[in-house]
């Protein structure tokens with residue numbers, strides 16, 4: 001077993017660190033406070049080729065895998081961008097490039113991938129609904145065939161980047177749940193061009209990550225072509241998993257990076273800050289949690305890389321992906337929590353960034369899948385315990 005990064009991966013880390021150096025925490029503090037999209041950062045990320053990581057070379061990308069993407073996301077995050085760095089490019093880099101690269105027709109690849117690699121096109125994913133969050137299979141948005149077209153009606157919630165995106169991976173039902181041969185049948189994925197008069201997008205005020213909006217999306221008689229189906233009609237569940245698993249490992253990498261970022265800042269501070277005449281880092285109440293955070297982050301990173309490696313090698317990865325997401329969020333939160341404690345009252349002040357990172361890491365207990373549902377998945381599908389639902 002070889003844990004060393006390849007030459008190419010070391011170059012990805014270096015490129016990500018170079019970008020992160022140009023966009024330090026002060027930059028993210030400002031865009032967060034102003035609720036402003038980080039245009040300059042996105043431009044730099046596109047120029048560095050990060051949006052094209054997964055996209056095949058013939059469509060303008062680098063043709064790399066999820067492990068490379070995770071390495072890039074983590075380096076951006078730990079280099080100073082925090083989770084905002086991932087949040088800005090993730091909707092396109094994961095929701096757009098991954099499913100179209102893996103399941104798109106030739107025409108769909110030609111239409112979307114080069115424009116995503118060049119930064120011209122942003123993407124989003126419309127999965128969650130008011131009654132289909134943890135219970136994804138309860139999707140109520142319908143797509144009804146009429147001639148060569150489908151008419152789509154429904155409502156999606158929390159759709160990140162929907163107000164900017166020129167395209168959406170939209171999850172619908174072409175067969176109602178009650179009539180489907182099994183719960184996972186009848187889902188159909190569409191690639192939808194935005195904006196469209198039939199789609200109303202309304203940002204939802206939220207707790208953190210203010211530089212990119214998550215939105216209510218109301219869909220009223222949206223007409224799309226049969227050619228806009230991604231994969232096969234009624235068989236969207238497996239291609240959807242091919243987006244959700246990469247999303248979870250990508251998120252894990254970003255959260256781990258943010259944990260390392262906060263930990264680094266806390267360690268520096270614990271060495272310098274003297275209380276009662278000695279550095280606070282000498283006290284075990286400060287030192288041990290920071291040491292524990294380091295161990296937790298390193299361990300979560302190993303599982304994240306393993307899950308991404310399995311994914312890239314076409315192997316079953318559901319268990320590892322779930323365990324990586326669970327532990328990455330625990331480790332990231334633990335690190336940021338103890339960074340805040342190390343800073344004492346200053347951890348609560350905006351100018352030290354830790355309160356912002358705290359708001360950033362907290363999202364991932366809830367999204368893209370809650371920690372509880374992640375545990376339920378491990379309990380049932382890995383340990384074989386009975387289902388509670």
Ligand SMILES: Cc1cc2nc3c(=O)[nH]c(=O)nc-3n(C[C@H](O)[C@H](O)[C@H](O)COP(=O)(O)OP(=O)(O)OC[C@H]3O[C@@H](n4cnc5c(N)ncnc54)[C@H](O)[C@@H]3O)c2cc1C
Nearest residue numbers: 125126127128133134158159160214367368370372373389
């Ligand atoms: C800022 C933000 C951005 C997002 N971006 C997107 C996006 O771009 N695209 C998209 O499609 N979605 C997005 N989401 C949605 C996100 O994936 C969902 O919020 C998440 O899956 C949880 O669903 P829910 O909010 O409906 O919670 P619910 O499903 O209502 O769950 C509520 C609580 O009940 C618990 N619970 C429910 N069932 C069980 C059970 N059987 N066992 C144990 N506990 C259970 C859950 O763990 C949770 O704690 C985003 C959400 C947020 C907050």
